[in-house]
Each structure stands twice: as structure tokens, then as C-alpha cells.
Amino acid sequence: MNSTTTSLPDPYSLPNPFTQLAWLPPDIANQVRNVEFMLAALAGFVVWDVFWSLPEEYKMLSKRRIGPFDVVYVLSRIMMVFFVSTLSIFGRKAVSYSFYFQPLLRKKFLPTVVKYEDCSRQGMVQGWAAGLSTPLTSLLFLIRIRAVFYRNPFIVAFFGVFWLAILGTSLIVPFSPGLKVVPIGDSGYCVNDRLSTLAILGVILAGAFDTLVFLAITVSLLRSHAFNGGPRAWMKMFFTGQGMGSLTRVMLQSGQTYYLATVGFTVTIIALISSPHVSYIYSDSLVPVTAFVSNTMAARVYRKLKLELLKDTVDLGPMVLTTDPLGSSADAMEFQVRTYRNASAISESTAGAPISHEERLGDAVGKYEESSC
Template sequence: MASNISTIPPDAILNPYTPLVFLPPNIAYQLQVICYIHVATLAAFTWDWLMAIPEEYRIIRQVGLSRPNVAYFLSRFGTFGTCLSTTIFKIALIDDCKAIKYVEGAFLEIGVTATSLLFFFRVKAVYNNSRIITAFFGLLWLAITGLNILILSGMSKHHIPHTRRCFESTAPKYSTAPFILAALNDTLVFLAISYHILSSAMVSSTWSARVKSFVTGNGLLHLSKALLQSGQVYYFVTIGMAIATTAFILSPGVPGVLKPVLGSVYIALSSAMACRVYRVILGVLTDFQDSHPTTNTILSSIVQPTILSATKAYSTISNRR
């Protein structure tokens, strides 16, 4: 693609300092759309992070740098770095396009791996560190970590002829593998946590009662309800974006340059939602601790992490009341 995108000789351009004029109009338009999407994604993620700073400060003050907290901030840092480096690649003048590719890949590996790790901690804790659950979801997490490199390895990056602006080639079909695996992992984590919560719920054992509890949260303890509903919000938002991202890459009707356009949107959205879910659960535990000062171990139980221990403690106190 690098050899045939320039159809206009440089000496025929009235303004040779406008990079997109060296491209055919349809490709120039697609690249401009991609620039807008990446800038909007960076702005949205930055805004989400700025709005969450007071809550994050509260988390650090109360529980310190536990393993889940480290994963949380690595998810934030890595995803922000991915969005920033991708935007710089699209709009800045760069001497070495391949160098920025490696920077983008490093941030991507950090961000996606940490985001998945947050939910690994979550499902592992809900099942009280079960060896089977830990091994199964641990292998899925390692697979996601290893496959992330496919997102960038299949796309070569070049300069727009006669300029210092970069562009990337069409995304190959195998680059959908990380998105498919991430969607599968999210689905399994969501189903595993939902099943465990509903099987322990104080509701009738009939299917209709369980379904009603799943939809409304009725019959669940406050912490269990927060776990269930926050997981539902995360899953149904991110799974839609994962499907759209995969469909864009595989669809023959989508122009080649536009195929990977939703990749950074999915990565940013997944991180933002995962971090929001983490803050919601930690906020519920903090509020509970404030109203029950004698249960100091509850807050530390999630950040070590053992959410199940917190749920049992909450259930015991509620029954005594």
C-alpha cells in the first residue's frame, strides 16, 4: 500500500506542507476521520481519569498500594499512554514511524494486561482463591497478555510520501484474536461471578426467581448487588464494542484504512469501565466500614484481594441485626 498511495507528484501541489494532499481523496478522508476518533478517544479517557482523581486519592489514602491498586493504576497509565501515542502517531510530524509503533505497543501491553488482571483478581476473590478458578482464569489472562502483540505486529507503519506524517496499513484478520479472546474472558468472568452470587442469594431456588434477582438485584445483599450490577454494566457496554471492533476488521465492506479504527476506542472504554467497577465495589466496602467501624478487615479483604470474605462478613453482621 505504501507504494501506490501517492498519485500526485510533489511539484504539482500548491501547498506541499499539507500531508493529506499527497493521498487519493478517499484515503485522505478516511485518515482524517481516524484522526478525529483518536483525538476524541484521548480526550474522553483523559476527562474520565481527571473526574476520578478524588476517588483514587481516597483509595490510596485508605488502602495504600495493594496488588489490585497497582493493577488499577497500571491500567490507567498504560491505556492513557496507548491513546496518547496513537494520537501522536496520527497527527504529529515524526521522523521514525516504527519507533512510535514500539512505544505504542509497550503501553498497550501494560494497559490491556492490567485491565484484565483487575477482573482476574475479582473472580479469583469471589471464589475464595479456588485453585481451579485461579488456574483457568490465570491461563486466560496469560493468553490475553501474549496475544496483545498481534494487534500491532500485523500493521506496518510508513510515512505518507514526501511528508513526515505517518499512516498504518490495513489490519490483518488475525489481529481480531486479542479482541475475541478478551470478549470471551469478559463473558466467562461475568457468568462465573453472576452464577456464584445468585447461587448464594437469599431467594427462591426456582429459575424464575433467580432470573428476577439477576435482572433487579432483589434478594441480594448490598455488596453482592453492587458486584452483580457493576459487572452487568461493564459487560454489556464493553462486549458491544468488542463485537463492533471485530466486525469492522473482518467486514469486507469497511475500507482497509478504517478497519482498526475502533481498536483504541475499545481499549480505552474497557479500561475506563473496569476502573469504574473497581471504584464502585471499593466505595461500597468503604461506606460499609464507615457505618460498621468494628469491621476493619472488610476493606483490606478486597484489596488483598478476598471479596468473598467481605461478603461473608457483611452477611453475618446483617443476620445478627
């Protein structure tokens, strides 16, 4: 796409120099137009997902006091919408923005940000949107690790450092030379140039992070269930959750759903961007698609677990019986009775007999729920 900025055609030779695609070679123009249609469809999916999730989000956020983890959830959703909006809207001509933002400009709320004819500024906005969206989505699964392994500080610390790596590589995106937004001739429109590997390094690390989170939680849940029957019984439990309690099954199957939905997009985008035989216009367009799928599925997993906790609390009444979390031996377990009053937990411990894994997991996510309030 750099050719559009270095060697411009004669405007008098163009059929319509006021149309941005007229400044591009026909094959490139067709690809850009197809991606515009795809981004418009993606924006529609984002709007649909937001409205579809509202009932669950209202129930999730209204039944309990909003905690820091809920704030992370809300921020991740907002940044996802903003990221897709920057791609779906920000390529338009500056005059349309000056019309919509004129009231704000008079009040000096947006003194320079809306001058979108500055393509480098547009690229900076897109970079910040992408750079914040990726680590916020991954943070939802770091919370999940903390809920399951909160008695194992080494595992929590490992994933915490991994998440910091995602955060660091994502925050360099706005300043990365691999993220460029260039003008389309003299049309006043902008288009994204080819992404470099550095610009998508955060996405690559997020894919590896998701894989390790999925494996760690799955192995922990399956190992905590004793059963006889060999590999076939293990596989049956893995695919169906049979023999697990409701909360354990939700933890397992929601992780499977998320991983299967996102790993394909992540692997595909890495392969296409690395391939010299695929047009970068198409391969780069999969970045926001992958970000949308990852955020949507991570948010769904978070809501499903939170609603399961709320359902269990309602079913069991004000007294919720829980125990110590995963990883301890059965004879070292304790019973803890948590009384939830005004969305806060008071726990009392007494020595007890060996207990089930479902009770141990209930305590693990119970502590997670308590700390998030």
C-alpha cells in the first residue's frame, strides 16, 4: 500500500478522483472494498453481541456488589467495542467527522483528536485500542487461574508474569513501526498498511497464554476426580463432564468452548500473516476478527461462571458450605461455612472429614467471588 503514497497517479487520469478507491490499482481496490464490507459485518456482530449479553450482564452485576474483576470485565467489553469502531469508522473522510463532532469541538472536548485526515494519528488511536483490548481479555482468564490455583502461588505467579508480557507487547503497538495507516492518494481517506510480526506479538502471546490456561485448568480438574475405567473413562469425562459436579463441569466445558473457538483464529492469523502468498489486506483483517471472537468467548465464560455461582448461592440459601481449594490432600481438608450478608462473606473453619472435589472447587471460586466484591 505504500505505493499509494510514493507514486500518485494523475488525478485527471482517474475516472472519479473524489472516490478513494479510484487511487488504488483495481485488484487492491477490490480487496480493500471486500475488507470494508467484512468490517461492517463485524461491527454488526459486535452490536448484536452487546445487546444479546445485556440480560446476563444485568443479572450478573445487579445481584452482587460490583468488584474489581467485574470492572475488568466491563473495561474489556468497552475496549473491544472501541477497537472495532476505530476500524469500522475511522477510515472515513474528515468532513464527516467534523459534522458529527462539531458540538464537542466548540466546547473544546476534542481539540485535535478528530482531525482524522492525519493518518498517523488514526493509526495511534487504533494501536491504543488494540493494545488495551488484548491484555484486558487475557486478564479475564488470569482471574480464572487465580480462582482455581489460589493456594499455589507459583502457578499464579507464572501466569501473572506471562500476562505482564502480553501487556508489555500490546502496549508497544501504538508506537510500533509495524503499524502504519497511510493516506490513499489525495482523497482524504486512510488505509492500513501491512502489519509486522511485532505489531501482532501480543496476539501471539495471548494465544499461547490461552493454551496454557486451558491445559492447566483442565488437567487440574480431571486429576481431582478419582475414577476407575482407564483412558476411555478419562476421555468420556473430558468430553462430557460426566461424574463432575455442576460447578466443575462449567469450569471445564466453558474453557473448552473458549479454546476451541479461538485457537483456530489465532493459528490461522499467524499462518496467513507469515505467508508471502496471501494478500496482507485479507490476512491483517483477521486481527480484529480474532480479537472480537476472543473477547466475546472470554466474556461469555466469565458470565457463565459468575451466574453459576449466583445460582448456587440462591439454591443453597444464605449458608454456603465450602472447603479448602484444589491441591490439598483429602485428610487435610477443612470445612468452611460462608454466610453471605450484604454481598460480603464471613468464613468460619472447623476440622472435617475427607470431602469431594466439588466442595473444594466451590471454596476456590468462593474465595475468588469474595475477593472480587
